[in-house]
Amino acid sequence: MWIVVLCYIPLLSAAFTTGHCYEPFVRYGNLTSSDNTWALGALVEFGCDPGYTMEQGSVTIECINPNNPQWNDTEPACRAVCSGEMTDSAGVVLSPNWPEAYDKGQDCIWGIHVEEDKRIMLDIRVLNIGKNDLLTFYDGDDLTAKVLGQYKGSKSHFKLYTSSADVTIQFQSDPATEVYGYGNGFVIHFFEVTRNDTCPELPEITNGWKSSSHPDLVQGTVVTYQCYPGYQVVGSELLMCQWDLTWSGDLPICARVVSCTDPGKVENSRRVLSGPHFTVASTIQYICNKGFALSGNSLLTCFSRGSSGPRWSQKLPRCLPEAFEPCRHPGTPTYGIPSSRKIQFQPRETLHYSCQAGHQLLGEPVLHCVPGHPSQWSDLPPVCKANLGEYDGHSFQDFRLDRVQIAFVVFIPILFLLVTGIYFFSKGQKKPVQLSLFSSLPYENITGESTFDPSVNETMVRQWSLI
Template sequence: PTAAPEPRVPAEDAEQSPAELPWGDQATTSRPTLQISPSTLPPAAPRPLPDSPGGAAEAPTAAPAAVFPTRGAERDVPGSASEESQETTTSTIITTTVTTTEPSPVLCSMSFHDPEGYIDSTDYPPLPLHGYLQCTYNVTVYTGYGVELQVKSVNLSDGEVLSIRGVDGDALVVLANQTLLVEGQVIRSPTNTISVYFRTFQDDVVGTFQLHYQVFMLSCNFPRRPDFGDVTVMDLHSGGVAHFHCHLGYELQGPRVLTCINASRPHWSSPEPICSAPCGGTVHNATIGRVLSPSYSGNQSGSVYCVWAIGAPPGQKLHLHFEKLLLTERDRMVVYSGNTNRSAVLYDSLRADSVPFEGVISDGSAIRIDFLAEEPAAATAFNIRFEAFERGHCYEPYIQNGNFTTSDPTYNLGTTVEFTCDPGHSLEQGPAVIECINMRDPYWNDTEPLCRATCGGELTAVAGVILSPNWPEPYTEGEDCIWRIHVGEEKRLFLDIQLLNITNSDILTIYDGDELSARILGQYVGSGGPQKLYSSSPDLTIQFHSDPAGLIFGKGQGFIMNYIEVSRNDSCSDLPEIQNGWKTTSHTELVRGAKITYQCDPGYDIVGSDTLTCQWDLSWSSDPPFCEKIMYCTDPGEVEHSTRLISDPVLLVGTTIQYTCNPGFVLEGSSLLTCYSRETGTPIWTSRLPHCVSEESLACDNPGLPENGYQILYKRLYLPGESLTFMCYEGFELMGEVTIKCILGQPSHWSGPLPICKVNQDSFEHALEVAEAAAETSLEGGNMALAIFIPVLIISLLLGGAYIYLTRCRYYSSLRLPLMYSHPYSQITVETEFDNPIYETGETREYEVSI
């Protein structure tokens, strides 16, 4: 028998000693490699060999292979136990391989591309006997959109697998599995594809589940804010831009604007830029700025020489304020009141005993700063603030870690300024109010004060900041500070240690109460990560002690702690529902780490963070969002072989897009699309996108001429919508439609068949009747003429005779006859008889003539 593919050899069978022979010796022949199929069935029963001694030797039942001795073989066996014997003894090894077939899974795969739908486990095929199911459901949407799944129901049997995975290129990222899925939970894919994997086993009861999916717009991650700079993001979706800028004194290294690129996983167009302090530079028409110690690279070697030239507008002066100046013995800084190193020296670190606390003022409108570092070191640090001010005015004051108010923003003579400090700081080394004095050359009557972090104190505000002494400068040695915090009686305190950098010889202790004998919540030495602590009462005590020998062992950077009063329970307050949307929670109880996810109804966009987290201080990570009605349509796209005119590039509701096909093409569909709003759902266009197709592909061919007829405006091709009119020759009548139209279609066709021209029977019969009537009229006219002529002739003769008689007899009668009279035919026209209604109706008219 052949071995099954991919055999698995049990460990207990992999290494096995040779089987013992019936007479007590062991076979010394090499055992062949055994291939055991993956099966749990018992090995086949051993069968006796007829040639074996005793005729009934059997293989050991415990061995997967039976070993039987035989005699009389004609070949040597290496390593035989009886080489001196004339009989040769060999060992015959019979291997029994049991082959079983592991049931193959029933594979099923379904793909979805709709913007919304359901994945239902009842859609899988029926299971065969002793089989199991392995299904993959893939949802893929347009690039730039993601897929979010909401668990509608899940009821799985033990051992079944349901895994929701994000697809990122060739990698699969597990987003959730059967152990974490709860009804109502929402899972979002990081790309435009999400995959659901479902696997059952041989079981009478198969689990069920139902998932509702819908698309959402993917976005780029919020860009990293550069150190010593800021970033402003207009939109995180595809096409959105992020603007970067640096703080005063720093320069941007890299692109100033990044664009979110549309992809299966949207990303920024390039890496985020950084802000670095330059070594030297020139500033023209300076108003306000900073000169900072250059940004050193870790492998920089050799000396560094930097020169800054600062020029104010004409008629103004410059004031330099040394906010920070830490130089090593091998560093030197010189400040000149002019553009060259030959100008008057305002400050020289090599010759000055101390830093001028009040700063320096230029004599003219220019200042030059030279800095030389023979061996650049991280310990070197300086921060010099400069500002230009008008002659006859005081310069604008400045206070670090604080703020001020002024009575005159131009700082004219008599102006007063009042200073305040940020939380955690207090005013030192100067008054809270200063005044601009001296009319000839105005100056402040005192220097600006300093805001330094206090060493200890009593704090009763509901929230505050605790800083190491002298922050942001290093604390001094031998400090011994105690802060006592007290809030409302029904509250307790949450302490967030954001930065902790002290030496191993310094100690920071937090007590759960208002005495140093209270329970210790935490005690720290050296540097450590962020810590979050809760008090059990409304009181908290913090003690900090720095080693007096700090100059020997060094000093740390310090620490920053925030505190806030919180309620005594252990859960966040519930958040409200939002209008036109809904929320889902990841946990039944809103404990720390619980998340609430907000979603909007179709037709609405979420504004704000859609996922809020219950933080360690039992507050939510942000305010609840709200749902805003979507008032714009998505771009329907271009139409090939056409141009379009858009009334509003933002595509708000009411926007129209007019499509016009290029010459030689005909528009198929509506040429005008309008974005309109719906009560439910997002705004859509009034019709589908049209198409521009070539004229020849849609034109109707000329159908031809009807016999005894003709066309008006004959052409070879007629575009959809054009008409063709037919006429018949005289004496023929048109049967069918006089005008037919080319109807758009695939292919285009005429609205009716070709008409025909038939002889007009009525006209033919009418012509015969007219002819007959004409003949009859001629005959009647002759008889009538004769009937008229004879009486006239008789009357004429009578009248003539009477005239002669009267003339001759010279007899005058009173009778007078007119010499002119109307001719009886004067009222009869000579038009054609076919226009006379007498003949058309077949009537006969009798003429009366009176004489």
């Protein structure tokens, strides 16, 4: 019959009793014996605690030699080693030399494998390593698999789940930093759990329905909840299957709608509410800003429509820019110069006036087309008045030139009429018109003796006077 000894009980007196061996001991392990008095012929079998590996010595020893009872081999030693392969359904991975400090410059790799239809839950109970040391978990059977997590320094108790039946753990300690002290390292418990790549099924909700982004509720699947008319979702309407196969939130409900939703604001307007909430019978009035005209109904009322729930009585109105008639050109003053000669001006357009040189502008130089029905100019057109104070020598010469031109225009027609009258008068007398200025004197009638003839002189004077 075998007896399992789980704790160390000193039996020093029995160790040296005649016919007995001393009590065996193994640190970080346990032993079972066929005789708890360690008498001659007793068999002891050793085992290491989870996470430790047996080194040196023998797994089983026997008390022999009746004359001098002693064990036939030395007790083994259990130590947390760097690296290892484990295929048990549960176990422990310890940092090297745990609970003593691990050595610097170590690169340890552990592989854990469970049944193919299972997955692994990692329960990290102690993590207290150096800030330059690194503990990495790979979701697979080698270092090329997806990283489940990577940690350094200290971290409180947490768990990780693999997606398959294999996990690889790598620990790298800084070669330049020595770690001292008891309890520095890590303790990782692992368990084989049922392989389930999907989140638990979500129930239906009253007065609503659900839809899923994937037929199977695998990681990343999103389930959307919606409610029937007259009801609204209370809670999160979207639930996602997370990496740990739990849902991102609690199940929502569909509650009866007792108020209208906020219809929103209208651009270029303000609104007046009948109350802080949009309950049935509440109203909203929209008022357009200046320069904008309302298109639609300004008053919206929340009313109940039976099973479909409360709704607004009208659609949202719009505030559109007002349409105004254009202003017609106000005209151009004498000696004035307008900035534009187009016939019509749109509301809020401007028209500038200036005067020609030598004239002064009296009135407003800038007119604005004021919007309205009809639109009107902001003022009357200005007047351009001659500036008398600026008649200098140049202006006086222009004035004299104007007098000469006036005389030329008046007297030339009179002279023309006078000559024409003489011509027709002479023709009526049947005598040619003779102008002494352009005809020769009758030299053949003048003798050498008569040097002066008064009659001839009188005739010349008469002809000159006609001219």
